Amino acid sequence: MPELPEVETIKKYLERKIVKQKIQDIKIFDRKGFKGEKNKVIGTKILKIKRKGKFLIFILNxxxxxxxxxxxxxxxxxxxxxxxxxxxxxxxxxxxxxNGYLIFNDVRRFGWVKVVAEKNLKEEIKNLGIDALNLTFDDLKEILSKTKRPIKLVLMDQRRIAGIGNIYANEALFLAKINPLKPANSLKNEEIKELLEAIKIVLKKAINYGGSSISSYVKPDKRKGKYQEKFLVYRREGEKCKNCKTVIEKIKLGGRSTFYCKNCQK
DNA sequence: AATCGTTCCTGATAGC
DNA sequence: TGCTATCAGGAACGAT
Known part of the structure:
Protein backbone atom coordinates (compact mmCIF):
# COMPACT_ATOMS: atom_id res chain seq x y z
CA MET A 1 0.00 0.00 0.00
CA PRO A 2 1.38 3.39 -0.77
CA GLU A 3 2.22 5.03 2.56
CA LEU A 4 4.58 7.96 3.21
CA PRO A 5 7.77 6.26 1.94
CA GLU A 6 6.12 5.06 -1.27
CA VAL A 7 4.56 8.46 -2.03
CA GLU A 8 7.87 10.17 -1.23
CA THR A 9 9.67 7.79 -3.61
CA ILE A 10 7.19 8.62 -6.37
CA LYS A 11 7.58 12.34 -5.63
CA LYS A 12 11.36 12.21 -5.88
CA TYR A 13 11.21 10.29 -9.13
CA LEU A 14 8.70 12.63 -10.72
CA GLU A 15 10.65 15.73 -9.63
CA ARG A 16 13.45 14.61 -11.93
CA LYS A 17 11.12 13.81 -14.83
CA ILE A 18 8.11 16.09 -15.08
CA VAL A 19 8.79 19.39 -13.29
CA LYS A 20 8.69 22.30 -15.80
CA GLN A 21 6.83 20.09 -18.29
CA LYS A 22 3.56 21.05 -19.91
CA ILE A 23 0.34 19.04 -19.65
CA GLN A 24 -0.89 18.83 -23.23
CA ASP A 25 -3.89 16.58 -22.76
CA ILE A 26 -5.70 14.38 -20.24
CA LYS A 27 -7.33 11.10 -21.19
CA ILE A 28 -9.84 9.86 -18.62
CA PHE A 29 -10.74 6.16 -18.59
CA ASP A 30 -12.48 6.00 -15.20
CA ARG A 31 -14.62 9.03 -14.32
CA LYS A 32 -14.70 8.00 -10.66
CA GLY A 33 -10.95 8.55 -10.47
CA PHE A 34 -10.86 12.10 -11.87
CA LYS A 35 -12.61 14.87 -9.95
CA GLY A 36 -12.99 18.41 -11.25
CA GLU A 37 -12.55 20.08 -14.62
CA LYS A 38 -9.75 18.82 -16.81
CA ASN A 39 -9.88 22.05 -18.84
CA LYS A 40 -8.42 23.88 -15.85
CA VAL A 41 -5.31 21.72 -16.19
CA ILE A 42 -4.76 21.23 -19.91
CA GLY A 43 -2.14 23.66 -21.18
CA THR A 44 -0.58 24.34 -17.76
CA LYS A 45 2.97 23.69 -16.63
CA ILE A 46 3.94 21.62 -13.59
CA LEU A 47 5.96 23.95 -11.34
CA LYS A 48 6.50 21.85 -8.27
CA ILE A 49 5.64 18.54 -6.65
CA LYS A 50 4.82 18.25 -2.96
CA ARG A 51 3.82 15.50 -0.55
CA LYS A 52 1.70 15.80 2.59
CA GLY A 53 1.17 12.56 4.44
CA LYS A 54 0.06 10.15 1.74
CA PHE A 55 -1.16 12.92 -0.59
CA LEU A 56 0.81 13.90 -3.69
CA ILE A 57 0.32 17.44 -4.98
CA PHE A 58 1.31 18.95 -8.33
CA ILE A 59 1.55 22.76 -8.24
CA LEU A 60 0.56 24.17 -11.64
CA ASN A 61 1.38 27.58 -13.11
CA ASN A 99 8.13 14.78 -22.74
CA GLY A 100 6.05 11.68 -22.05
CA TYR A 101 3.04 10.06 -20.45
CA LEU A 102 2.02 10.00 -16.80
CA ILE A 103 -0.26 7.03 -16.17
CA PHE A 104 -2.51 6.74 -13.13
CA ASN A 105 -3.59 3.13 -12.54
CA ASP A 106 -5.69 1.69 -9.74
CA VAL A 107 -6.96 -1.89 -9.63
CA ARG A 108 -9.33 -1.39 -6.68
CA ARG A 109 -10.53 2.00 -7.82
CA PHE A 110 -10.39 3.74 -4.43
CA GLY A 111 -7.74 6.24 -5.52
CA TRP A 112 -8.44 9.57 -7.20
CA VAL A 113 -6.94 12.74 -8.57
CA LYS A 114 -8.70 16.06 -8.05
CA VAL A 115 -8.35 19.47 -9.66
CA VAL A 116 -8.23 21.97 -6.80
CA ALA A 117 -7.87 25.76 -6.85
CA GLU A 118 -4.77 26.66 -4.85
CA LYS A 119 -6.80 28.70 -2.37
CA ASN A 120 -8.93 25.63 -1.60
CA LEU A 121 -6.07 23.21 -0.99
CA LYS A 122 -5.96 23.91 2.75
CA GLU A 123 -9.64 23.12 3.04
CA GLU A 124 -9.14 19.86 1.11
CA ILE A 125 -6.54 18.56 3.53
CA LYS A 126 -7.68 20.34 6.69
CA ASN A 127 -8.13 17.09 8.59
CA LEU A 128 -4.55 16.00 8.02
CA GLY A 129 -2.29 15.85 11.08
CA ILE A 130 1.43 16.57 11.29
CA ASP A 131 3.53 14.87 8.64
CA ALA A 132 5.26 11.92 10.29
CA LEU A 133 8.70 13.10 9.13
CA ASN A 134 8.20 16.48 10.85
CA LEU A 135 6.92 15.05 14.12
CA THR A 136 8.68 16.27 17.29
CA PHE A 137 8.76 14.71 20.75
CA ASP A 138 6.40 17.37 22.09
CA ASP A 139 3.94 16.82 19.22
CA LEU A 140 3.88 13.07 19.77
CA LYS A 141 3.58 13.39 23.53
CA GLU A 142 0.65 15.79 23.14
CA ILE A 143 -1.12 13.53 20.61
CA LEU A 144 -0.70 10.38 22.70
CA SER A 145 -1.77 12.01 25.96
CA LYS A 146 -5.25 12.73 24.59
CA THR A 147 -6.49 9.18 24.08
CA LYS A 148 -6.42 5.72 25.53
CA ARG A 149 -6.96 4.04 22.17
CA PRO A 150 -4.38 1.38 21.26
CA ILE A 151 -1.14 3.05 20.21
CA LYS A 152 -1.18 1.43 16.76
CA LEU A 153 -4.55 2.96 15.88
CA VAL A 154 -3.30 6.39 16.89
CA LEU A 155 -0.16 6.08 14.76
CA MET A 156 -2.37 5.21 11.77
CA ASP A 157 -4.91 8.00 12.42
CA GLN A 158 -4.21 10.50 9.62
CA ARG A 159 -5.95 13.29 11.57
CA ARG A 160 -3.27 12.97 14.24
CA ILE A 161 -0.17 11.93 12.31
CA ALA A 162 -0.06 11.92 8.51
CA GLY A 163 1.71 9.29 6.46
CA ILE A 164 1.90 6.14 8.59
CA GLY A 165 -0.20 3.18 7.42
CA ASN A 166 -0.37 -0.45 8.46
CA ILE A 167 3.09 -1.54 7.32
CA TYR A 168 5.09 1.18 9.02
CA ALA A 169 2.96 1.28 12.18
CA ASN A 170 3.73 -2.43 12.70
CA GLU A 171 7.42 -2.00 11.89
CA ALA A 172 7.95 1.11 14.04
CA LEU A 173 6.23 -0.44 17.07
CA PHE A 174 8.44 -3.51 16.81
CA LEU A 175 11.57 -1.39 16.57
CA ALA A 176 10.48 0.63 19.61
CA LYS A 177 9.58 -2.62 21.47
CA ILE A 178 6.05 -1.38 22.20
CA ASN A 179 2.94 -3.58 22.16
CA PRO A 180 0.47 -2.36 19.51
CA LEU A 181 -2.44 -2.75 21.95
CA LYS A 182 -0.92 -0.51 24.62
CA PRO A 183 -3.13 2.51 25.43
CA ALA A 184 -1.59 5.60 23.83
CA ASN A 185 -1.76 7.68 27.01
CA SER A 186 0.05 5.05 29.06
CA LEU A 187 3.38 5.49 27.25
CA LYS A 188 6.22 6.84 29.39
CA ASN A 189 8.47 9.63 28.13
CA GLU A 190 11.22 7.14 27.43
CA GLU A 191 8.87 5.02 25.32
CA ILE A 192 7.61 8.05 23.42
CA LYS A 193 11.19 8.98 22.63
CA GLU A 194 11.96 5.44 21.44
CA LEU A 195 8.81 5.40 19.34
CA LEU A 196 9.57 8.74 17.70
CA GLU A 197 13.06 7.54 16.81
CA ALA A 198 11.70 4.25 15.49
CA ILE A 199 9.14 6.02 13.28
CA LYS A 200 11.80 8.24 11.74
CA ILE A 201 14.29 5.41 11.27
CA VAL A 202 11.74 3.10 9.64
CA LEU A 203 10.31 5.77 7.31
CA LYS A 204 13.70 7.10 6.23
CA LYS A 205 15.11 3.65 5.66
CA ALA A 206 12.04 2.68 3.63
CA ILE A 207 12.49 5.82 1.49
CA ASN A 208 16.13 4.88 0.91
CA TYR A 209 14.98 1.45 -0.26
CA GLY A 210 12.40 2.95 -2.64
CA GLY A 211 9.40 1.87 -0.55
CA SER A 212 7.80 -1.55 -0.04
CA SER A 213 6.54 -3.43 -3.10
CA ILE A 214 3.80 -5.59 -1.72
CA SER A 215 0.43 -5.59 -3.48
CA SER A 216 0.73 -3.40 -6.57
CA TYR A 217 3.14 -0.63 -5.56
CA VAL A 218 5.99 0.04 -7.98
CA LYS A 219 8.10 3.12 -8.74
CA PRO A 220 7.05 5.22 -11.76
CA ASP A 221 9.47 3.27 -13.96
CA LYS A 222 7.80 0.03 -12.78
CA ARG A 223 10.80 -1.11 -10.79
CA LYS A 224 10.02 -2.53 -7.36
CA GLY A 225 10.93 -1.01 -4.03
CA LYS A 226 13.06 -3.17 -1.75
CA TYR A 227 11.96 -2.44 1.79
CA GLN A 228 9.64 -5.50 1.86
CA GLU A 229 12.86 -7.52 2.15
CA LYS A 230 13.60 -5.71 5.42
CA PHE A 231 10.28 -6.30 7.21
CA LEU A 232 10.78 -7.39 10.82
CA VAL A 233 7.14 -8.26 11.60
CA TYR A 234 4.76 -7.19 8.82
CA ARG A 235 3.31 -10.30 7.11
CA ARG A 236 5.73 -12.51 9.07
CA GLU A 237 3.14 -14.31 11.22
CA GLY A 238 4.30 -17.82 12.13
CA GLU A 239 7.93 -16.90 11.43
CA LYS A 240 10.54 -16.28 14.10
CA CYS A 241 11.27 -12.88 15.62
CA LYS A 242 14.65 -11.69 14.38
CA ASN A 243 15.54 -10.59 17.92
CA CYS A 244 14.45 -13.46 20.14
CA LYS A 245 13.15 -16.30 17.89
CA THR A 246 9.65 -16.14 19.40
CA VAL A 247 6.95 -16.83 16.78
CA ILE A 248 5.44 -13.61 15.37
CA GLU A 249 1.72 -13.24 16.14
CA LYS A 250 -1.02 -11.90 13.92
CA ILE A 251 -4.11 -10.28 15.43
CA LYS A 252 -6.86 -7.92 14.22
CA LEU A 253 -6.91 -4.37 15.52
CA GLY A 254 -9.40 -1.85 14.20
CA GLY A 255 -10.12 -4.30 11.39
CA ARG A 256 -6.46 -4.30 10.31
CA SER A 257 -3.93 -7.10 10.44
CA THR A 258 -1.45 -6.47 13.21
CA PHE A 259 1.87 -8.28 13.58
CA TYR A 260 4.08 -8.30 16.65
CA CYS A 261 6.42 -10.24 18.89
CA LYS A 262 4.77 -11.04 22.21
CA ASN A 263 8.13 -11.37 23.89
CA CYS A 264 9.83 -8.21 22.59
CA GLN A 265 6.80 -5.91 22.60
CA LYS A 266 5.39 -5.73 26.12
C1' DA B 1 -16.02 15.38 20.56
C1' DA B 2 -14.29 10.99 20.04
C1' DT B 3 -14.64 6.58 18.41
C1' DC B 4 -16.60 2.55 16.26
C1' DG B 5 -18.53 -0.09 12.35
C1' DT B 6 -19.60 0.00 7.50
C1' DT B 7 -18.67 0.92 2.93
C1' DC B 8 -16.27 1.41 -1.38
C1' DC B 9 -13.65 -2.29 -4.94
C1' DT B 10 -11.41 -6.36 -7.29
C1' DG B 11 -7.70 -9.81 -7.48
C1' DA B 12 -5.63 -13.49 -4.85
C1' DT B 13 -6.26 -17.27 -2.14
C1' DA B 14 -8.57 -20.93 0.67
C1' DG B 15 -11.71 -24.50 0.99
C1' DC B 16 -14.66 -27.86 -0.89
C1' DT C 1 -10.93 -28.35 -12.31
C1' DG C 2 -13.96 -25.01 -11.05
C1' DC C 3 -16.95 -22.98 -8.07
C1' DT C 4 -17.94 -19.88 -3.98
C1' DA C 5 -16.50 -17.49 0.19
C1' DT C 6 -13.22 -14.83 2.43
C1' DC C 7 -9.62 -11.56 2.80
C1' DA C 8 -6.67 -7.41 1.94
C1' DG C 9 -6.89 -2.35 3.20
C1' DG C 10 -7.18 3.94 3.44
C1' DA C 11 -10.25 6.87 4.80
C1' DA C 12 -15.05 9.03 4.33
C1' DC C 13 -19.23 8.48 6.41
C1' DG C 14 -23.04 7.71 9.57
C1' DA C 15 -24.21 6.07 14.06
C1' DT C 16 -23.40 5.97 18.94
Missing part, protein backbone atom coordinates in the same frame (compact mmCIF):
# COMPACT_ATOMS: atom_id res chain seq x y z
CA UNK A 62 -2.23 28.84 -13.13
CA UNK A 63 -2.99 28.73 -9.38
CA UNK A 64 -4.56 25.28 -9.65
CA UNK A 65 -3.24 22.09 -8.07
CA UNK A 66 -3.62 18.42 -8.86
CA UNK A 67 -4.18 16.45 -5.67
CA UNK A 68 -3.62 12.68 -5.80
CA UNK A 69 -4.48 9.98 -3.28
CA UNK A 70 -3.37 6.47 -4.24
CA UNK A 71 -5.32 4.74 -1.46
CA UNK A 72 -4.57 1.01 -1.60
CA UNK A 73 -3.60 0.04 -5.11
CA UNK A 74 -2.95 3.33 -6.93
CA UNK A 75 0.09 3.45 -9.20
CA UNK A 76 1.71 6.40 -10.91
CA UNK A 77 3.89 5.48 -13.89
CA UNK A 78 5.88 7.67 -16.23
CA UNK A 79 7.18 6.74 -19.68
CA UNK A 80 8.68 8.82 -22.47
CA UNK A 81 6.79 6.69 -24.98
CA UNK A 82 3.40 5.05 -24.59
CA UNK A 83 3.05 1.37 -25.44
CA UNK A 84 -0.50 0.09 -25.96
CA UNK A 85 0.28 -2.75 -23.58
CA UNK A 86 0.59 -0.19 -20.78
CA UNK A 87 -3.12 0.59 -21.00
CA UNK A 88 -5.30 -1.92 -19.18
CA UNK A 89 -8.51 -2.04 -17.19
CA UNK A 90 -6.79 -0.58 -14.13
CA UNK A 91 -5.88 2.57 -16.07
CA UNK A 92 -7.80 5.56 -14.72
CA UNK A 93 -6.15 8.59 -16.30
CA UNK A 94 -3.30 9.36 -18.70
CA UNK A 95 -1.69 12.80 -18.61
CA UNK A 96 -0.03 13.60 -21.92
CA UNK A 97 3.04 15.77 -21.24
CA UNK A 98 5.47 17.25 -23.75
Missing amino acids: NSYNLLFHLKMTGQILFFNFLRNSEINKATKVIFVLN
Whole structure:
Protein backbone atom coordinates (compact mmCIF):
# COMPACT_ATOMS: atom_id res chain seq x y z
CA MET A 1 0.00 0.00 0.00
CA PRO A 2 1.38 3.39 -0.77
CA GLU A 3 2.22 5.03 2.56
CA LEU A 4 4.58 7.96 3.21
CA PRO A 5 7.77 6.26 1.94
CA GLU A 6 6.12 5.06 -1.27
CA VAL A 7 4.56 8.46 -2.03
CA GLU A 8 7.87 10.17 -1.23
CA THR A 9 9.67 7.79 -3.61
CA ILE A 10 7.19 8.62 -6.37
CA LYS A 11 7.58 12.34 -5.63
CA LYS A 12 11.36 12.21 -5.88
CA TYR A 13 11.21 10.29 -9.13
CA LEU A 14 8.70 12.63 -10.72
CA GLU A 15 10.65 15.73 -9.63
CA ARG A 16 13.45 14.61 -11.93
CA LYS A 17 11.12 13.81 -14.83
CA ILE A 18 8.11 16.09 -15.08
CA VAL A 19 8.79 19.39 -13.29
CA LYS A 20 8.69 22.30 -15.80
CA GLN A 21 6.83 20.09 -18.29
CA LYS A 22 3.56 21.05 -19.91
CA ILE A 23 0.34 19.04 -19.65
CA GLN A 24 -0.89 18.83 -23.23
CA ASP A 25 -3.89 16.58 -22.76
CA ILE A 26 -5.70 14.38 -20.24
CA LYS A 27 -7.33 11.10 -21.19
CA ILE A 28 -9.84 9.86 -18.62
CA PHE A 29 -10.74 6.16 -18.59
CA ASP A 30 -12.48 6.00 -15.20
CA ARG A 31 -14.62 9.03 -14.32
CA LYS A 32 -14.70 8.00 -10.66
CA GLY A 33 -10.95 8.55 -10.47
CA PHE A 34 -10.86 12.10 -11.87
CA LYS A 35 -12.61 14.87 -9.95
CA GLY A 36 -12.99 18.41 -11.25
CA GLU A 37 -12.55 20.08 -14.62
CA LYS A 38 -9.75 18.82 -16.81
CA ASN A 39 -9.88 22.05 -18.84
CA LYS A 40 -8.42 23.88 -15.85
CA VAL A 41 -5.31 21.72 -16.19
CA ILE A 42 -4.76 21.23 -19.91
CA GLY A 43 -2.14 23.66 -21.18
CA THR A 44 -0.58 24.34 -17.76
CA LYS A 45 2.97 23.69 -16.63
CA ILE A 46 3.94 21.62 -13.59
CA LEU A 47 5.96 23.95 -11.34
CA LYS A 48 6.50 21.85 -8.27
CA ILE A 49 5.64 18.54 -6.65
CA LYS A 50 4.82 18.25 -2.96
CA ARG A 51 3.82 15.50 -0.55
CA LYS A 52 1.70 15.80 2.59
CA GLY A 53 1.17 12.56 4.44
CA LYS A 54 0.06 10.15 1.74
CA PHE A 55 -1.16 12.92 -0.59
CA LEU A 56 0.81 13.90 -3.69
CA ILE A 57 0.32 17.44 -4.98
CA PHE A 58 1.31 18.95 -8.33
CA ILE A 59 1.55 22.76 -8.24
CA LEU A 60 0.56 24.17 -11.64
CA ASN A 61 1.38 27.58 -13.11
CA ASN A 62 -2.23 28.84 -13.13
CA SER A 63 -2.99 28.73 -9.38
CA TYR A 64 -4.56 25.28 -9.65
CA ASN A 65 -3.24 22.09 -8.07
CA LEU A 66 -3.62 18.42 -8.86
CA LEU A 67 -4.18 16.45 -5.67
CA PHE A 68 -3.62 12.68 -5.80
CA HIS A 69 -4.48 9.98 -3.28
CA LEU A 70 -3.37 6.47 -4.24
CA LYS A 71 -5.32 4.74 -1.46
CA MET A 72 -4.57 1.01 -1.60
CA THR A 73 -3.60 0.04 -5.11
CA GLY A 74 -2.95 3.33 -6.93
CA GLN A 75 0.09 3.45 -9.20
CA ILE A 76 1.71 6.40 -10.91
CA LEU A 77 3.89 5.48 -13.89
CA PHE A 78 5.88 7.67 -16.23
CA PHE A 79 7.18 6.74 -19.68
CA ASN A 80 8.68 8.82 -22.47
CA PHE A 81 6.79 6.69 -24.98
CA LEU A 82 3.40 5.05 -24.59
CA ARG A 83 3.05 1.37 -25.44
CA ASN A 84 -0.50 0.09 -25.96
CA SER A 85 0.28 -2.75 -23.58
CA GLU A 86 0.59 -0.19 -20.78
CA ILE A 87 -3.12 0.59 -21.00
CA ASN A 88 -5.30 -1.92 -19.18
CA LYS A 89 -8.51 -2.04 -17.19
CA ALA A 90 -6.79 -0.58 -14.13
CA THR A 91 -5.88 2.57 -16.07
CA LYS A 92 -7.80 5.56 -14.72
CA VAL A 93 -6.15 8.59 -16.30
CA ILE A 94 -3.30 9.36 -18.70
CA PHE A 95 -1.69 12.80 -18.61
CA VAL A 96 -0.03 13.60 -21.92
CA LEU A 97 3.04 15.77 -21.24
CA ASN A 98 5.47 17.25 -23.75
CA ASN A 99 8.13 14.78 -22.74
CA GLY A 100 6.05 11.68 -22.05
CA TYR A 101 3.04 10.06 -20.45
CA LEU A 102 2.02 10.00 -16.80
CA ILE A 103 -0.26 7.03 -16.17
CA PHE A 104 -2.51 6.74 -13.13
CA ASN A 105 -3.59 3.13 -12.54
CA ASP A 106 -5.69 1.69 -9.74
CA VAL A 107 -6.96 -1.89 -9.63
CA ARG A 108 -9.33 -1.39 -6.68
CA ARG A 109 -10.53 2.00 -7.82
CA PHE A 110 -10.39 3.74 -4.43
CA GLY A 111 -7.74 6.24 -5.52
CA TRP A 112 -8.44 9.57 -7.20
CA VAL A 113 -6.94 12.74 -8.57
CA LYS A 114 -8.70 16.06 -8.05
CA VAL A 115 -8.35 19.47 -9.66
CA VAL A 116 -8.23 21.97 -6.80
CA ALA A 117 -7.87 25.76 -6.85
CA GLU A 118 -4.77 26.66 -4.85
CA LYS A 119 -6.80 28.70 -2.37
CA ASN A 120 -8.93 25.63 -1.60
CA LEU A 121 -6.07 23.21 -0.99
CA LYS A 122 -5.96 23.91 2.75
CA GLU A 123 -9.64 23.12 3.04
CA GLU A 124 -9.14 19.86 1.11
CA ILE A 125 -6.54 18.56 3.53
CA LYS A 126 -7.68 20.34 6.69
CA ASN A 127 -8.13 17.09 8.59
CA LEU A 128 -4.55 16.00 8.02
CA GLY A 129 -2.29 15.85 11.08
CA ILE A 130 1.43 16.57 11.29
CA ASP A 131 3.53 14.87 8.64
CA ALA A 132 5.26 11.92 10.29
CA LEU A 133 8.70 13.10 9.13
CA ASN A 134 8.20 16.48 10.85
CA LEU A 135 6.92 15.05 14.12
CA THR A 136 8.68 16.27 17.29
CA PHE A 137 8.76 14.71 20.75
CA ASP A 138 6.40 17.37 22.09
CA ASP A 139 3.94 16.82 19.22
CA LEU A 140 3.88 13.07 19.77
CA LYS A 141 3.58 13.39 23.53
CA GLU A 142 0.65 15.79 23.14
CA ILE A 143 -1.12 13.53 20.61
CA LEU A 144 -0.70 10.38 22.70
CA SER A 145 -1.77 12.01 25.96
CA LYS A 146 -5.25 12.73 24.59
CA THR A 147 -6.49 9.18 24.08
CA LYS A 148 -6.42 5.72 25.53
CA ARG A 149 -6.96 4.04 22.17
CA PRO A 150 -4.38 1.38 21.26
CA ILE A 151 -1.14 3.05 20.21
CA LYS A 152 -1.18 1.43 16.76
CA LEU A 153 -4.55 2.96 15.88
CA VAL A 154 -3.30 6.39 16.89
CA LEU A 155 -0.16 6.08 14.76
CA MET A 156 -2.37 5.21 11.77
CA ASP A 157 -4.91 8.00 12.42
CA GLN A 158 -4.21 10.50 9.62
CA ARG A 159 -5.95 13.29 11.57
CA ARG A 160 -3.27 12.97 14.24
CA ILE A 161 -0.17 11.93 12.31
CA ALA A 162 -0.06 11.92 8.51
CA GLY A 163 1.71 9.29 6.46
CA ILE A 164 1.90 6.14 8.59
CA GLY A 165 -0.20 3.18 7.42
CA ASN A 166 -0.37 -0.45 8.46
CA ILE A 167 3.09 -1.54 7.32
CA TYR A 168 5.09 1.18 9.02
CA ALA A 169 2.96 1.28 12.18
CA ASN A 170 3.73 -2.43 12.70
CA GLU A 171 7.42 -2.00 11.89
CA ALA A 172 7.95 1.11 14.04
CA LEU A 173 6.23 -0.44 17.07
CA PHE A 174 8.44 -3.51 16.81
CA LEU A 175 11.57 -1.39 16.57
CA ALA A 176 10.48 0.63 19.61
CA LYS A 177 9.58 -2.62 21.47
CA ILE A 178 6.05 -1.38 22.20
CA ASN A 179 2.94 -3.58 22.16
CA PRO A 180 0.47 -2.36 19.51
CA LEU A 181 -2.44 -2.75 21.95
CA LYS A 182 -0.92 -0.51 24.62
CA PRO A 183 -3.13 2.51 25.43
CA ALA A 184 -1.59 5.60 23.83
CA ASN A 185 -1.76 7.68 27.01
CA SER A 186 0.05 5.05 29.06
CA LEU A 187 3.38 5.49 27.25
CA LYS A 188 6.22 6.84 29.39
CA ASN A 189 8.47 9.63 28.13
CA GLU A 190 11.22 7.14 27.43
CA GLU A 191 8.87 5.02 25.32
CA ILE A 192 7.61 8.05 23.42
CA LYS A 193 11.19 8.98 22.63
CA GLU A 194 11.96 5.44 21.44
CA LEU A 195 8.81 5.40 19.34
CA LEU A 196 9.57 8.74 17.70
CA GLU A 197 13.06 7.54 16.81
CA ALA A 198 11.70 4.25 15.49
CA ILE A 199 9.14 6.02 13.28
CA LYS A 200 11.80 8.24 11.74
CA ILE A 201 14.29 5.41 11.27
CA VAL A 202 11.74 3.10 9.64
CA LEU A 203 10.31 5.77 7.31
CA LYS A 204 13.70 7.10 6.23
CA LYS A 205 15.11 3.65 5.66
CA ALA A 206 12.04 2.68 3.63
CA ILE A 207 12.49 5.82 1.49
CA ASN A 208 16.13 4.88 0.91
CA TYR A 209 14.98 1.45 -0.26
CA GLY A 210 12.40 2.95 -2.64
CA GLY A 211 9.40 1.87 -0.55
CA SER A 212 7.80 -1.55 -0.04
CA SER A 213 6.54 -3.43 -3.10
CA ILE A 214 3.80 -5.59 -1.72
CA SER A 215 0.43 -5.59 -3.48
CA SER A 216 0.73 -3.40 -6.57
CA TYR A 217 3.14 -0.63 -5.56
CA VAL A 218 5.99 0.04 -7.98
CA LYS A 219 8.10 3.12 -8.74
CA PRO A 220 7.05 5.22 -11.76
CA ASP A 221 9.47 3.27 -13.96
CA LYS A 222 7.80 0.03 -12.78
CA ARG A 223 10.80 -1.11 -10.79
CA LYS A 224 10.02 -2.53 -7.36
CA GLY A 225 10.93 -1.01 -4.03
CA LYS A 226 13.06 -3.17 -1.75
CA TYR A 227 11.96 -2.44 1.79
CA GLN A 228 9.64 -5.50 1.86
CA GLU A 229 12.86 -7.52 2.15
CA LYS A 230 13.60 -5.71 5.42
CA PHE A 231 10.28 -6.30 7.21
CA LEU A 232 10.78 -7.39 10.82
CA VAL A 233 7.14 -8.26 11.60
CA TYR A 234 4.76 -7.19 8.82
CA ARG A 235 3.31 -10.30 7.11
CA ARG A 236 5.73 -12.51 9.07
CA GLU A 237 3.14 -14.31 11.22
CA GLY A 238 4.30 -17.82 12.13
CA GLU A 239 7.93 -16.90 11.43
CA LYS A 240 10.54 -16.28 14.10
CA CYS A 241 11.27 -12.88 15.62
CA LYS A 242 14.65 -11.69 14.38
CA ASN A 243 15.54 -10.59 17.92
CA CYS A 244 14.45 -13.46 20.14
CA LYS A 245 13.15 -16.30 17.89
CA THR A 246 9.65 -16.14 19.40
CA VAL A 247 6.95 -16.83 16.78
CA ILE A 248 5.44 -13.61 15.37
CA GLU A 249 1.72 -13.24 16.14
CA LYS A 250 -1.02 -11.90 13.92
CA ILE A 251 -4.11 -10.28 15.43
CA LYS A 252 -6.86 -7.92 14.22
CA LEU A 253 -6.91 -4.37 15.52
CA GLY A 254 -9.40 -1.85 14.20
CA GLY A 255 -10.12 -4.30 11.39
CA ARG A 256 -6.46 -4.30 10.31
CA SER A 257 -3.93 -7.10 10.44
CA THR A 258 -1.45 -6.47 13.21
CA PHE A 259 1.87 -8.28 13.58
CA TYR A 260 4.08 -8.30 16.65
CA CYS A 261 6.42 -10.24 18.89
CA LYS A 262 4.77 -11.04 22.21
CA ASN A 263 8.13 -11.37 23.89
CA CYS A 264 9.83 -8.21 22.59
CA GLN A 265 6.80 -5.91 22.60
CA LYS A 266 5.39 -5.73 26.12
C1' DA B 1 -16.02 15.38 20.56
C1' DA B 2 -14.29 10.99 20.04
C1' DT B 3 -14.64 6.58 18.41
C1' DC B 4 -16.60 2.55 16.26
C1' DG B 5 -18.53 -0.09 12.35
C1' DT B 6 -19.60 0.00 7.50
C1' DT B 7 -18.67 0.92 2.93
C1' DC B 8 -16.27 1.41 -1.38
C1' DC B 9 -13.65 -2.29 -4.94
C1' DT B 10 -11.41 -6.36 -7.29
C1' DG B 11 -7.70 -9.81 -7.48
C1' DA B 12 -5.63 -13.49 -4.85
C1' DT B 13 -6.26 -17.27 -2.14
C1' DA B 14 -8.57 -20.93 0.67
C1' DG B 15 -11.71 -24.50 0.99
C1' DC B 16 -14.66 -27.86 -0.89
C1' DT C 1 -10.93 -28.35 -12.31
C1' DG C 2 -13.96 -25.01 -11.05
C1' DC C 3 -16.95 -22.98 -8.07
C1' DT C 4 -17.94 -19.88 -3.98
C1' DA C 5 -16.50 -17.49 0.19
C1' DT C 6 -13.22 -14.83 2.43
C1' DC C 7 -9.62 -11.56 2.80
C1' DA C 8 -6.67 -7.41 1.94
C1' DG C 9 -6.89 -2.35 3.20
C1' DG C 10 -7.18 3.94 3.44
C1' DA C 11 -10.25 6.87 4.80
C1' DA C 12 -15.05 9.03 4.33
C1' DC C 13 -19.23 8.48 6.41
C1' DG C 14 -23.04 7.71 9.57
C1' DA C 15 -24.21 6.07 14.06
C1' DT C 16 -23.40 5.97 18.94
